[in-house]
Amino acid sequence: MRVMALDIGGTSIKAGVVVNGRLERLRETPTPAARGGEAVLRLVEVLAASEAGFDRIGVSTAGQVDPETGVILFANENLPGYTGMRVRERLEARFGVPAAVENDVNAAAIGEMQFGAARGERDFLCLTYGTGIGGAVVIGGTLYHGSGCSAGEFGHLLTHPDGLPCGCGGRGCYESYAAVSALVREASRLDPLLSSGRAVFARRAEPAVQAVIDAWAREISYGLVSLIHCFNPACVVLGGGIMQEPWLAARLPELVRPQLMPAYRAVRLRPAALGNAAGLLGAAWLAASRK
Numbered sequence: 001m002r003v004m005a006l007d008i009g010g011t012s013i014k015a016g017v018v019v020n021g022r023l024e025r026l027r028e029t030p031t032p033a034a035r036g037g038e039a040v041l042r043l044v045e046v047l048a049a050s051e052a053g054f055d056r057i058g059v060s061t062a063g064q065v066d067p068e069t070g071v072i073l074f075a076n077e078n079l080p081g082y083t084g085m086r087v088r089e090r091l092e093a094r095f096g097v098p099a100a101v102e103n104d105v106n107a108a109a110i111g112e113m114q115f116g117a118a119r120g121e122r123d124f125l126c127l128t129y130g131t132g133i134g135g136a137v138v139i140g141g142t143l144y145h146g147s148g149c150s151a152g153e154f155g156h157l158l159t160h161p162d163g164l165p166c167g168c169g170g171r172g173c174y175e176s177y178a179a180v181s182a183l184v185r186e187a188s189r190l191d192p193l194l195s196s197g198r199a200v201f202a203r204r205a206e207p208a209v210q211a212v213i214d215a216w217a218r219e220i221s222y223g224l225v226s227l228i229h230c231f232n233p234a235c236v237v238l239g240g241g242i243m244q245e246p247w248l249a250a251r252l253p254e255l256v257r258p259q260l261m262p263a264y265r266a267v268r269l270r271p272a273a274l275g276n277a278a279g280l281l282g283a284a285w286l287a288a289s290r291k
Ligand SMILES: [Zn+2]
Pocket: 155, 156, 166, 167, 168, 169, 170, 171, 173
């Protein structure tokens, strides 16, 4: 089966064809986000139309998605006018093949389960660390969506009561302290040149920089400890480019394990294995498995 796979993000749209779990012909195009949801969907149609002969369409997208209807329930200011777009209906009508639409972190979790770091796992969590923190819950090999298709907003766990204000309207959310943007915020107080996660890790030999990284890694552990106690997962997949830093991959289990009750300590923390392809592969797999 050939699946047309698309990954719609705030800055770029990735498109490729997935055949037997292999991603081919990957292309990346800037998202016309400022021109509104209709422009985004029209570009998606153009990208799909440029590939011939596919049997399904799998879409991984930013925003909260109803996977039954393929409607975007909510998208933030990165994609203005995208909320309410009937992505699945549009693509099925235009191309005459079944389509599956899923939230990007959920799709990435499925990609990692089928082809990556969570292969063979049935009960696991997936978190992605970037500007914010995204989450996905897989229970018994199936995504858990919650009553309103909004489960897994782990970035808004409350880890600091009365702490920093967050874009969600609350205060003290996990992502305000543990996202890569939080690391950069603290590190750039030492030196404005420390303006990305990569730049910060490149200067880890400096004690002041290492101290900022240590404090940030502890913040990551607080959210993970709460989640592991809630879900008792076999495995937690940690996504986002920063999680490929070997120091962090080694350090997080050392920080998390002593904070867990003994019954939970068998959990494995694993860096994501598929990088940017996870969402495309997961969306393609979901589309291919549709009846
Ligand atoms: Zn929040």
